[in-house]
Amino acid sequence: MIEMGGIKINSMLNNRTDVSDDLVSSSLSHLVTTGNNIGAAHIHIEPREKYIIVRYRVGNELVLGSKLPVNVYPKILSHLKQKSGLDINESNRVQEGKILLDNNSDHAIGLNISPVIGGEKIILSLSSVNHNIASLKNLGYWGDNLYLLNKCSQAERGLILISSNDKLGNLLTLKTIANNLYFRGLSVASLGSDIEASLPKSIQIKTIDGNSNNRIADENKMKMLLRKNPDIVFISNPGGSKILSSILVQSNKRLICVGMVSDGALGILNKLLKISNYHELKNLSVITSQKTLKKLCINCRESFTPTKLEIEKLTQYFNFLSIEKLNDLEKMAIEDSIGSDLHELSSSKETINRLYRSNIHGCEDCQYTGYIGKVNITEVIESDRDDLGKLMTIEKNTLNEIRNYLNKQGNISMELDGLLKCLRGMTDFRDINNLMKVNRV
Ligand SMILES: [Zn+2]
Structure with missing residues (x-):
């Protein structure tokens, strides 16, 4: 597995x-x-x-x-x-x-x-000190996003929504958060067969016949589980909006972490804005999304100077961000050891000097593929600000409007995280470009 x-x-x-x-x-x-x-x-x-x-x-x-x-x-x-x-x-x-x-x-x-x-x-x-921070870091979180996710996972109550394009990615993140909570001696419960299997020591509700379809976390089982009064509940793949809405209500009493397969945090946020009221939404701590990309082989990766047109396209796409600010973010990424093997910055206050892509011939180290291992690009949307109230008043709540609003607030989107990791020689610019094409409006 x-x-x-x-x-x-x-x-x-x-x-x-x-x-x-x-x-x-x-x-x-x-x-x-x-x-x-x-x-x-x-x-x-x-x-x-x-x-x-x-x-x-x-x-x-x-x-x-x-x-x-x-x-x-x-x-x-x-x-x-x-x-x-x-x-x-x-x-x-x-x-x-x-x-x-x-x-x-x-x-x-x-x-x-x-x-x-x-x-x-x-x-x-592997000492338990800083265990959570180090592991969340390895899952692709850094800077403010890492701080936020870590802070929320240490809280007594609230809802953490982890969304990922694949099931394994979700499970690893949920499990990383859970492992840290065990160290603190808290009682952990799980719901949904994926997370139940990953956290065998947690409190669970067993089905009597043992073969009912329990892949999807259902509402009755959640009620039975909450009667056992756990400190934290981990839920994988909740089915439908109804359970999501009651999870939101329940998270004012305890910490609930939910893993969902989804294309991104924005879609989930949009859904939550539609099914819940402001008071309930206050329980939401963060929504994260993560996507796994191939990691460039550091032995044979190629750096290239982006053309005028490429830079133009980038500044158009990230129009809420100045090059100077991008440069600041790259410096912050280095501080958090993102691509720490590169000694130079790839951006300056004025321009983007370098981007990275794989070598199509590869080398012996990467078995001629150009890539070694995986790298996650991530996004964390904090809801513990006044944003929610404002978001709810946005006329149509379209994804684009929510996205624009968050961008202006300085939220680091998944595409931006991907670009920063490309500046640091980790991701392939072709992948980032594809991602931008998909999400271009
Ligand atoms: Zn190589």
Whole structure:
């Protein structure tokens, strides 16, 4: 179900030992992301005769991850020892330290290296400190959006709506929020078969016959669940507007997080504006949307100077934003380690100097695809402002009018997040362009 560390130093490179530091580092980040996403406490990396095995400690279980070619092991070991200040030449005693991986710069990972037959064994400890922030970051949230989502998920009440173009994306985000709440000792309940299966320890309502269609969260089950008085309820795929409306009402007493498959936050907001009154809408904390795109291979990605026409099109599409403001946002993105491997800014106060796209031939590192891994582009619409009242008074409540209003308020739309991640060398400009075409009005 969850991709287990489908990591780049896999397969193709069996006869290579000259793996770059960047590649080792991004691959380790990927293992940590996977570990965080599945709620692992530790990651075990052990050399065997023919390959390295990666296992995740989740609860009492060791879940098998990917196998890596054994010849990259010395590189992984020396990389970890070097970055954590341990003795590179020592291999006969246990060494312990802490390491900051690039994509998790606010998140120190515990490191234990101990001698075993045939080499040294590595254990990475994913500490619970900053767990939520680091993992939400790995899911593509940063800056104000990250702050907002995190703040709302720490609140005692309110409604968080997570919308994503795919079910797995929703589930990962819900689960990331839930894992953090377990650490705080709160009682967590779940409703809807997807999230119920992902949170087996949560309070759930079991159907008596066991085979009724419980894929969709229904209203009766929600009532039964609320009688158990949980602190937080996670709901996947609520069916219809009626349940959405009662979820909204119930979220004045507790925190409710809902995952929905949808094309975007705006559509959901528009629906909520139609089915609820101002008083009920006050319970809504945030609506997020996320979309998964392919991530550019940093080894072979191409930068290019956008043409006059391309810049014109961009400034037209993002007409609520000056280039200077875009430049400020890029600086903020760097501060939050978005594309931190690029040392230069791609924008200036006057213009966009560089955009990125994939190399159509690819390279050995990315198995000639031009991409390695995935990157989420995200949007968070906060409703804890006076906006709702104003939005409700907008004449027709059309998506465009709501969009215009939010843009003027400084909301970072998914397209803008995508463009910023393109400036930082993560997303392919072709993908951003396509997204803009779809949403162009
Ligand atoms: Zn490549």
